[in-house]
Amino acid sequence: MASQQFEPPSGTRDFLAGDLRQRERVFAAAREVFERYGFEPLQTPAFERLETLTGKYGDEGDKLIFKILRRGEHEATGEADLALRYDLTVPLARVVAAYGSRLPTPYKRYAIGPVWRADRPGRGRFREFTQCDVDVVGSSSPLVEVEVVCAGADALDAMGVREFTVLVNSRRALTGLMQVYGVPADRAGGALITLDKLDKLAPEAVTEELVTGRGLDQGIAEELVRDITADDAVDRMRAALKDNAEGREGLAEVDRLLELAGPHVGTERIRFAPNLVRGLDYYTGAIWEVTAPGMPGSIASGGRYDHLIATLGGPDVPACGFSIGVERIIGALGASEEHRDRIDVAVTVMNEEFATEAIGFVNGLRRAGLRAEIYLGASGKLSKQLKWAADRGARFAVLQGAKEHADGEVTVRDMETGEQERVSVTDLFTHLADRRSM
Amino acid sequence: MASQQFEPPSGTRDFLAGDLRQRERVFAAAREVFERYGFEPLQTPAFERLETLTGKYGDEGDKLIFKILRRGEHEATGEADLALRYDLTVPLARVVAAYGSRLPTPYKRYAIGPVWRADRPGRGRFREFTQCDVDVVGSSSPLVEVEVVCAGADALDAMGVREFTVLVNSRRALTGLMQVYGVPADRAGGALITLDKLDKLAPEAVTEELVTGRGLDQGIAEELVRDITADDAVDRMRAALKDNAEGREGLAEVDRLLELAGPHVGTERIRFAPNLVRGLDYYTGAIWEVTAPGMPGSIASGGRYDHLIATLGGPDVPACGFSIGVERIIGALGASEEHRDRIDVAVTVMNEEFATEAIGFVNGLRRAGLRAEIYLGASGKLSKQLKWAADRGARFAVLQGAKEHADGEVTVRDMETGEQERVSVTDLFTHLADRRSM
Known part of the structure; x- marks a missing residue:
């Protein structure tokens, strides 16, 4: 070898x-x-x-x-x-x-x-x-x-x-x-x-x-x-x-x-x-x-x-x-149970223009005590970014496209069930901190 | 040197x-x-x-x-x-x-x-x-x-x-x-x-x-x-x-x-x-x-x-x-504030006969989450053992002489004020756990 x-x-x-x-x-x-x-x-x-x-x-x-x-x-x-x-x-x-x-x-x-x-x-x-x-x-x-x-x-x-x-x-x-x-x-x-x-x-x-x-x-x-x-x-x-x-x-x-x-x-x-x-x-x-x-x-x-x-x-x-x-x-x-680290929230970056917002989300989530990461890869495709979120064992993914952005909202995806819901940007941190502890 | x-x-x-x-x-x-x-x-x-x-x-x-x-x-x-x-x-x-x-x-x-x-x-x-x-x-x-x-x-x-x-x-x-x-x-x-x-x-x-x-x-x-x-x-x-x-x-x-x-x-x-x-x-x-x-x-x-x-x-x-x-x-x-470790409770051993009880006290206190130590020195004198308790920065000292022993009690001494009170052996752990968090 x-x-x-x-x-x-x-x-x-x-x-x-x-x-x-x-x-x-x-x-x-x-x-x-x-x-x-x-x-x-x-x-x-x-x-x-x-x-x-x-x-x-x-x-x-x-x-x-x-x-x-x-x-x-x-x-x-x-x-x-x-x-x-x-x-x-x-x-x-x-x-x-x-x-x-x-x-x-x-x-x-x-x-x-x-x-x-x-x-x-x-x-x-x-x-x-x-x-x-x-x-x-x-x-x-x-x-x-x-x-x-x-x-x-x-x-x-x-x-x-x-x-x-x-x-x-x-x-x-x-x-x-x-x-x-x-x-x-x-x-x-x-x-x-x-x-x-x-x-x-x-x-x-x-x-x-x-x-x-x-x-x-x-x-x-x-x-x-x-x-x-x-x-x-x-x-x-x-x-x-x-x-x-x-x-x-x-x-x-x-x-x-x-x-x-x-x-x-x-x-x-x-x-x-x-x-x-x-x-x-x-x-x-x-x-x-x-x-x-x-x-x-x-x-x-x-x-x-x-x-x-x-x-x-x-x-x-x-x-x-x-x-x-x-x-x-x-x-x-014996071997440790969790072979890979799990994170609480994966923040996707669907649009380079909204990078400032995405960084605001991920840092706000961290301030709220959550373990959160932002997508650092090169792909703009949602499917690729969701695969990354799944690989990281994220419980939730946060998405913001042009439409959500215009409404001052994000989509929160439950990575286990696939369910998605729209959440106001101002409520995001408490919303996810609450849901994580459920 | x-x-x-x-x-x-x-x-x-x-x-x-x-x-x-x-x-x-x-x-x-x-x-x-x-x-x-x-x-x-x-x-x-x-x-x-x-x-x-x-x-x-x-x-x-x-x-x-x-x-x-x-x-x-x-x-x-x-x-x-x-x-x-x-x-x-x-x-x-x-x-x-x-x-x-x-x-x-x-x-x-x-x-x-x-x-x-x-x-x-x-x-x-x-x-x-x-x-x-x-x-x-x-x-x-x-x-x-x-x-x-x-x-x-x-x-x-x-x-x-x-x-x-x-x-x-x-x-x-x-x-x-x-x-x-x-x-x-x-x-x-x-x-x-x-x-x-x-x-x-x-x-x-x-x-x-x-x-x-x-x-x-x-x-x-x-x-x-x-x-x-x-x-x-x-x-x-x-x-x-x-x-x-x-x-x-x-x-x-x-x-x-x-x-x-x-x-x-x-x-x-x-x-x-x-x-x-x-x-x-x-x-x-x-x-x-x-x-x-x-x-x-x-x-x-x-x-x-x-x-x-x-x-x-x-x-x-x-x-x-x-x-x-x-x-x-x-x-x-700069230097750390606490130069010496402080403990919560110092358990004295006034009488070798009661060592079993003293060990029971100190281990029970530890189980209750307190930081507790038992006297390991050679002196049977109360003053020496209290000096040890003070040196260790203990908040409380626990004493048990023949009289307390006969009554199923211990004396708890507040090391700051010097105040002493008799406490039933069965209440000791919760008593001190409560007082510590005050």
Whole structure:
């Protein structure tokens, strides 16, 4: 295809009106919820200094950073000094470090914006995609988790995701579990990363990786996987952690979150999930993930990450956040209903002499709050202009020929029924504003 | 200052809540106008293929393009393959080429989004800034200019720029003028670029540049500058172009635009300006620029550019557009009034036992459409929690101690007057929703 040169770069998308409007509706729904919760918006630049980003996402992540070449005389060095942001969390850490006490305490912020990753593009995987994050920085209160989970659940609801389940666990409960099952402390982190694969791999494969990859005893690995995937895993975990201090505190975190957020989220939509691990090792307390029928994987996730901001270059402040997979949700919501924009009124121009009047009509209609367009094509034929009005999805067309003009009137055509009526020019705006709202 | 490493990269900005909201209000005002005119939004990726951008902005422009290093094994080459978009017009040309007949005819699109230029940052000059463009692609109708000028003027109005003047001229009138004054055709383009400096340089300096830089005869240059800057320049230009075909057509373009757009824009806000040149040589018909008292330079500009889309790699289709300098306008509108977000209700947590109730209050208030927050700090002291409520700009605070709890009531405190009243828990949401709207 010769037009390939006109496609957007690999992994990026052009959003024409229909898709863009659907995206905006989803983002606006989330924004409206976050605002009601008292979260503040934050917008940071598309790029950061390269050193702000490197080393923050692991070796694999570093390779996916889009780097920007130095400019002017330095361009020839082939070196980069800036890079497109990879997520919204590192910029948050930088802002917390930069603005400190000028931010409210705690700082409740939301951010909805594009990030860039040089991933191999694929089905539902893009190099430019939008993230949607809410975070609370600077408070250790257990109410923070409740706020964040309730806000995220409300946002999902508002976006149109009606059925979903919030699966809750605690990093501390998992740490306790490792202790109880006799996993050495230095292997616990790796073991948890492997256990996180239970939603993708068969239990046997996970067991094997725990033994060969993570150095666990065969017996311990088998018991751990069996208990954590059992139908009564919740009971087994509670029993196992009964005498473990760290584990008990973790379970208390989970129970408090279920108790306090449950009434708002809906007790049937939130539950303890002992096999939820979340591989990311920066979580320090409660963790959660949201699944929804018909949407593969998780559509949102989050947790408490009390030292991450410091690791990312900010101050050592407690924090907790929720990230909603808006691209996945938009993809699952399906194509937008209105593929083409509809307008209220199409004003035809049957006679160049009456262009002044036609412009007066269309601008008057706009002033009256209607979405109106004037014919900008080259044809003087009524049939062509009515076809244009139909293509634009106009509800009404306004026509003025020599006869109407002489009478100070226009013809208003109902584009659905084809019915036409004469209306006085002075009544046109209120007439159509009234009819539109019928 | 040690915190410099936490500043955003040179020439970019972090937008915290207050500034971001002001920007969003300005953008939303423009969007609302464009939608009423039937313009459709378009959003293209932040970056384009490097070859899509290079050679489109002249040598100076090319140097200001932010280039993105190739990735993976190619990174070491120091070569770039992508680049951040430099404006919104080249992406439009690419989209017109890519989507062709799948776009409406004519394609009326608006775009509001960031662009990036590696300019030396300075007062009001940024490396990441937002552009706001409306364009009509695919129609030669003179009504297009009227649409675009009316939409732009309405958008300025809606953004809060009440006083402004639209200065109109025509590239064809200027071409005719060059012919009438005996400027050789091959020097006319350069001469116009120099004449464009009349708003910045003294007439003598412009005359000299016309002679030494553009090769015009001294006499011709003097006469041209004198006539074009005279108080009666309009009359002189009309007289000069009386017998020049190209010039007459140009004047007709200007007159038609003034006649048709004048009644809507306001005849006192739009006028013929013979000394308006606009150095960009891609304009082919009417051109305009908007000035406003108290705002330096122009705050918006545009015109017809019938072959630019082809030059930029798209098909050869007529086009006309208007670009509004939103950054300049936002800068001139001054600081936002509300520096910190205000909330409607602050819910205190005086007793950890009653956290469930407090969460019920705050979430119920949000459901009732109020902006409400719950105290997330560590203090159990009423005075500290009320200070927090005041800092958040809350209109009301909700308190529940043991006594209120026992009675199934809460205390509602008016944060302005300090007045307190007891309200039944069941009435709380409607009570506060009613009081807020008072």
